[in-house]
Amino acid sequence: MRYNFDEEIDRHGTNSRKWEGMQEMFGRNDLFPMWIADMDFKTPPEIIDAIKKRADHGIFGYTFRSESFYDSIIKWMKGRHGIDVKREWIVDGAGVVSTLTMAVLSYTNPGDEIIVQPPVYYPFFRIIQNNGRIIVNNPLKLKDERYTMDFEDLEHKITKRTKMLILCSPHNPVGRVWKREELETLGEICERHGIIIASDEIHSDFVYSPNVHTSMLLTDFKELALTFIAPNKTFNLAGIPSSVVIIPDKKIRDRFLIASENFELETSNIFSIVATETAYTYGAQWLDELLIYLKGNFDLVKAFFEEKIPQVRLINPEGTYLGWIDFRNLGLSDGELYNLITERAGVALDDGNLFGIGGSGFQRMNVATPRHLLLKGLERLENALRR
């Protein structure tokens, strides 16, 4: 291993939301943080060096993205995911959630319906509701500890006002890596009803063998999809946001570009450009090693629960670094469970109810932390349960 993911780095004094910003969500700041999706690992040294080098120049004027920036994305998509992306398909963004919001504004009108598949990344609800659109829930089905899409329910929920589906692929928080057949079925239904698919693929670089990420871009329905990718999660760059949206269909793309112009979002953050290009050019080995480490962390969580608290189960994570943990067998109410975790164990997890329908009795645990810290959090949970 060239990179050391066991190194513990003190994040206090950096305005880290995960470590120092718990007050708003949990009412206190002294919990052991295993919530919010960023990692306690340093970004690859190549990225740190590139940012330092750019900072040393000292002038940070208006900056554009060079062709080498787009090349790095095209090569990453081909090398990592086997996807041929054309340069003209790539549209700039400044983070996935804000770019998804622009998609909502571009392709739907107030009062239109947008489908989500809960339990799901909860900002999706906000960007629909806060913009006067209507959330239509197509809940995932859980059977034998595995989640699948409910296509029958989907067909029933679609009306003339349904204009968009926001897909989470891989799925945060349940950890599914959707298979080609599932995506083709979804695509076929959406195409038949004229529904655009906004495919949030921010977690696509976190997939554990034998699972393989299939982008919407690799399906027969890529023309009705917008695919959102970013180095933010993969390389722990959430504080210098950057993203792109890949839109093969020219008409759909042009509509998005108008919204983008209307928001006057042309200026780019110098450091996010440098970080993105460096990440996609030099980050592959670091990511390969990180994936091995994260898989080891998930194995630890699974074994820990099996051995020490067998009533608690980790849903098999096919992708992402977020564990979806089933506490339902403890027989506690949601309030009691929250109390047990925050008050008695002193741990911050993301409460399942935040993720909408199907979240009750579950908690999301971020495992992207040095292994000894992960163990510390697990032991706190175990001790609280024993008491």
Ligand SMILES: Cc1ncc(COP(=O)(O)O)c(C=O)c1O
């Ligand atoms: C599915 C999903 N989309 C988007 C984001 C956030 O993206 P960004 O920080 O680029 O807005 C997250 C962060 O956890 C996520 O899990």
